[in-house]
């Protein structure tokens with residue numbers, strides 16, 4: 691697992707779009723009253739709450755204490771837990787996950803834990819970054835690292851699989867895939883690319899000093915401006931999503 695740091699209040703200020711754009715995934719999950727659902731990588735619980743409002747009984751897990759504290763403060767059942775070491779057995783009708791699986795690089799361990807957590811024929815419905823997600827952002831970050839020997843090696847913390855790779859992993863993990871699609875989803879960054887870098891790429895810069903971080907943010911933004919920014923639309927990130935639904939065989 692990479693050393694990410696998530697702060698729930700910064701998340702609400704700069705990343706509310708993540709849950710807003712995850713609403714169609716809740717529709718694909720189609721939760722119903724009385725179902726037991728696990729929200730994997732639930733974050734601050736915005737979508738967990740939407741699922742709970744259908745009458746389903748939802749439990750959220752997330753690796754971040756700050757995020758789990760925010761989810762629990764909404765009255766949700768939630769606990770700190772890594773997605774790679776889920777410890778549930780035959781308990782859930784469905785496992786849901788929005789914008790979290792690409793942080794869990796040991797994806798086979800995650801799929802195994804989800805499979806164990808589900809009841810027979812239970813469903814796994816998720817969306818993660820797909821192949822090519824934030825390619826321009828990653829390219830700019832890599833180029834800035836390459837220009838500064840003192841930054842060390844750029845390490846990509848994300849797992850952005852193709853539909854073929856993820857479908858094969860699900861099938862090997864004991865799932866039947868009923869739906870999988872890659873979706874190009876250019877995503878407005880209302881508070882700008884620097885805030886995105888601070889929030890989502892903090893594991894990339896964790897070993898840098900404050901001055902180095904400031905330099906990284908400034909130079910990455912400058913490289914990206916001709917690519918992702920326009921006067922009319924502001925900053926638009928090059929997001930690609932991978933959305934799927936699969937059933938425990």
Ligand SMILES: C[S@@+](CC[C@H](N)C(=O)[O-])C[C@H]1O[C@@H](n2cnc3c(N)ncnc32)[C@H](O)[C@@H]1O
Nearest residue numbers: 709731732733752753754772773788789790793
């Ligand atoms: C972009 S947020 C998405 C949160 C929420 N699902 C939403 O839609 O707003 C990603 C979340 O994944 C969590 N996460 C990252 N790596 C994780 C891991 N290995 N196990 C569990 N949660 C993890 C982070 O703590 C963060 O809350």
